[in-house]
Amino acid sequence: MNKKLSVLFFWLIAVTSALMALSFAIAVPIYFRPFYYHQVDSLNMVEESGFDRDVIIDAYDELLDCLTLGKPFGTGELHYSESGRSHFMDCKVLFDLDRNIFLASAGILIITLIVKKKLDLPSLKLKDRFGPTFFGGIGAVLIPALFAIYAVTDFDRAFEFFHKIFFPGKTNWVFDPYEDEIILVMPEQFFANCGILIGLVLLLIVTGLIVFGLRPSKKRDR
Numbered sequence: 001m002n003k004k005l006s007v008l009f010f011w012l013i014a015v016t017s018a019l020m021a022l023s024f025a026i027a028v029p030i031y032f033r034p035f036y037y038h039q040v041d042s043l044n045m046v047e048e049s050g051f052d053r054d055v056i057i058d059a060y061d062e063l064l065d066c067l068t069l070g071k072p073f074g075t076g077e078l079h080y081s082e083s084g085r086s087h088f089m090d091c092k093v094l095f096d097l098d099r100n101i102f103l104a105s106a107g108i109l110i111i112t113l114i115v116k117k118k119l120d121l122p123s124l125k126l127k128d129r130f131g132p133t134f135f136g137g138i139g140a141v142l143i144p145a146l147f148a149i150y151a152v153t154d155f156d157r158a159f160e161f162f163h164k165i166f167f168p169g170k171t172n173w174v175f176d177p178y179e180d181e182i183i184l185v186m187p188e189q190f191f192a193n194c195g196i197l198i199g200l201v202l203l204l205i206v207t208g209l210i211v212f213g214l215r216p217s218k219k220r221d222r
Helices: 002-031 034-042 045-049 053-069 082-118 132-153 155-166 181-185 188-213
Strands: none
Touching: 002 034, 002 053, 002 082, 002 132, 002 188, 034 045, 034 053, 034 188, 045 053, 045 181, 053 082, 053 181, 132 155, 132 188, 155 188
């Protein structure tokens, strides 16, 4: 019975650590707003869009307040269309999903570790070497790595593919800058940089998971 529980907990830890790593990495550029503020300057958004820096920041903040905090939709002084608003509300669904996956996986992982300790179960390692977080790290990085390779070879096509997968049957993600001025201050390079940040954060977490999963077993491990 203990062996079966140990196997179950092994894969629970592997899966939840993978989901936590991936959902956290995705959340970083969403919730860490200074990342965007820095790019207002580095991508010359003021010069490129013709809007004042304060107008750009206010528009972004109001949009993110809606997408992450559930406040009423708005883009500050910048105009938006109903089609544009509809797309951002679709994005909110994905943002909420990512947050919920992180919270759920974190909760399940914590409970799993507590119960495992209470039951005094042994920590399994496949082939006496690979712990659950090793597989969690590998699982977390596998699909993003494949997509990253695709994006590096052809970002525009990868960007389109991403939207077709997550917004099937919709075209409201194609913005008209005259109707949705917010897109002028969310250039393609900004989204590319978001992807790079996600990749770097994920790589850091995954490295930790893999190293932790390869740590030497204690004498009682079996």
